[in-house]
Amino acid sequence: MSAKDVLTRAAELSGIDAAGAVCIREGSNAIYELTDGIVARVGKPGSVAAAVREIRISEWLNQSGIPTVEVVTAATQPIVVDDRPVTWWRLIPDHRAATPEELGATLRALHALPPPSTFELPTYDPFAGIEERVTGATTINQDDRSWLAGHCAELEKRYGELPVTAPMAVIHGDAWQGNVVVPASGIPIVLDLDMVSIGLREWDLIQLAVDYVDFERISGDEYRAFVAAYGGIDVTRWPGFRTLADIQELRWTAFSLSVAQTRQTAAAEACHRVACLRGAVPRPWRWSAL
Template identity: 65%
Template sequence: MSQSGQRANASEVLNRAAKLSNIDAEGAVTIRDGSHAIFELPNGIVARIGKPHSYRTAERELRISQWLNRNGIATVEAVNSIPQPTLVDERPVTWWTLIPDHRPSTPAELGRMLRRLHTLTPPTDFALPPYAPFDGVREPVESATTITEADRSWLLAQYARLRQRYDELDEPSQPCVMHGDAWQGNLVVPPSGEPTVLDLDKVSVGRREWDLIQIAVDHTDFHRITDDEYQGFVDAYGGYDVTHWPGYRVLADIQEFRWVAFALGRSNKRQSAATEAEHRIACLRGLVPKPWTWRAL
């Protein structure tokens, strides 16, 4: 299916869901066309279209939003006047209040939010799943049609190596509530100045280090943030620097493998994603020196 076909399919789901929920979707604008399709609608509403058969995940996102807001962590809020989720062709659609004119958080703002999040006691009225870092990672490698068999073989062997290295890590003494996709774009700052958490589908229970890895890798492997910005993140989190943790490289390698798998998952339908996936694989295989430059998809 072409990229335009993907968009048309998501738009069709949106229009049907909007009709079922009596929402005006005329002139909807695509915000993101990733693992979820996200649209901005009139009247300050954002529609988030989940993957097929992810109704329970969408339900949990709604409950997580309410729970985090009750516990003092500002989080994107659902539109309470609409029964949710709306189901169309096994795809759940959730409706959220638009956060206008926001900017990505600074590293320090992200560090402060994560410090608070990681101290929360998990909810008792619903269960958070354990974080599963390898979910959905192998399949894109196996199904990609744009890579060489040599690259596929290397990636599958690397996947096996990473699973073994991960299994050899000591169990965390205190698993905590974690966001699961903690980067500056998922904590946004509106004109009110209060950083607000987005993208709740991966909120789970697991190692706190997972929530510290993305920005640490941005610093060590990509140089996307400066030394001072990274130190600001560490200080705001409470002084714990995950790059000094003995398991850092294991989690960092897994995170980068996940980013490669994401590109591969889109490579069969988008030439730009195929080109980017090829570059990312070359980086992992040591053919491109660090710091790396990877393009967003």
């Protein structure tokens, strides 16, 4: 069944009106905006346990003082159709992406939380899914696949040797400006909870740092505001920065390879990203969003 078919059936079972549903994003999860201020999230097959955990995380974070996207409490959660979980969330209207400063302050608060006591968070694995996406890639040649596999193995070795400067903490796992949004109230709200886990604090700082160092997507003043809001810790000065940056860029490249299977524009972008990783394109890089 397609994601839209799964949504339609789940809505029937929940008594929710899915007529006129608009797809916001189609990726690992399919996101639809419905009427009555509801957003539906259709998970990938076999992700029921993850969907249940996301609901618990939302409730826990909101109770802990971290404003987070809220579930629709009046609906049964989740509804499972064709082994795909569908969850219902409250729409956040008229919002914008967080500024670097707002992101830094939100991450500082999140990392200060003790782990939940009523359920267990997984340990974050930055290499999850990379091998499968590389070996299954059909839009690159064997030489590129072999290089990426070797690069991944080398990064796993380097990751295991990283200096530990602080205990593991609750992390978001995909901490970029678009995953913290700011509505008219001015209060940042955390989105996309599927990677919330226990891991290195530095992992949540790496995306914005890479945006600054390797892509020049933000200015020096914006990056310094992020560092100050987080508490003065600049991950670019951490000895393990380059390792985490390389892993993050490999993750983005592996994602582009998975999308490239069905989208020609993504195939060209994936090839460009591989060329960047292999040193054929000098930094700062210019990568298109997928």
